[in-house]
Amino acid sequence: MGHYCRICACNKPNEPFSGKWHKDHICKECSKKPKEERCAIDQENEIFGFIPLS
Numbered sequence: 001m002g003h004y005c006r007i008c009a010c011n012k013p014n015e016p017f018s019g020k021w022h023k024d025h026i027c028k029e030c031s032k033k034p035k036e037e038r039c040a041i042d043q044e045n046e047i048f049g050f051i052p053l054s
């Protein structure tokens with residue numbers, strides 16, 4: 001299955017999501033991005049409805 005990252009919008013089967021970010025559906029790589037950048041992407045995703053519910 002892997003994990004879906006809502007920021008880069010892809011499944012990362014081998015990506016070790018940390019517990020902190022896993023619940024937010026953000027991969028390790030994206031968790032390093034500035035908060036502003038993640039928020040901007042989040043807002044875009046909300047507009048287009050790309051955020052999965054689970």
Ligand SMILES: [Zn+2]
Nearest residue numbers: 005008027030
């Ligand atoms: Zn990501």
